[in-house]
Amino acid sequence: MPTSQPVLLRALRWGILATIALVVVFGGIGWLVAEGRGLTGGAMGAAFAGVFLLLTVGSIAFANRFVDSPVYVPVFFGIVMGAWLVKFIGFIVALLILRGQPWLDPRMFFFGLLAGVIVSLVIDVLVVTKSRIPYVSDPR
Template identity: 45%
Template sequence: MTTASPAARRPLSSTPFLRTALVWGGIVTAVLLVAGAVIGFAVAGPGGVGSAVSGVGVSAVFLAVTAASILIANRWFGDPLYVPIFFGIVLGGWLLKLVLFIVAIVILRGQDWVDPKVFFVALVVSVIASLAVDVVVLLRMRVPSASDVDLPTDPDEGDRRA
């Protein structure tokens, strides 16, 4: 039986950032859903509500998939195959987003209740809000510049961490 390295036992420095970004992103998405529904109704009636909610929802799903795929991939940190597993999961998430985007656009394009302008504005506002959340969370995180690294020890001196 092999023992895991010390690096494998501690969480990666990106994990708290990604979790915080997902939580705050969810809060901002909830606020945008309500605001979008109210503004969409004021601008385009019931179709505006559905368009705004759809725009914010599409944006929220796509932006959350990236952070969630990185969090899932980080569970293999310390595994000898961590790098290929990480990139396989993250690239798979991006491909999933591409397919879901095409499906969402094809489905929503033909709907009578979709107001394209309201949908577009809601989508853009949601993406900008999500990026703002990511920037604020990143600026507030205190992550050392040389994190997730174990320095080698001198074999003649032994482990100096003790």
């Protein structure tokens, strides 16, 4: 495995914990703002952001399993871009399906999603800045 793998796994663990915490927090805030609709919107928004974070980090960690393959670079980018495409299409489809649903508060969904994106960026920055990765590539 490349030396970046422990960093990715650490980001994955922190992302799971942050997603659980955000779902609980924004579900609670949503309940206080708009009762059942707010609970659903806040929890779903935070969960969506968490799933997108985990798909990104998880696809990179999974693609690193092919590091010894002679076609590692195309496989790596195929997996990562495939995950990005799944996220993009999934997000558009989800928004089209969820648009105008009476059981969902769109404001809480937006704020839960926004908070999830910000928290995932903070996690990425903290994990990368605290990591100790050598400046040279992995020895063969």
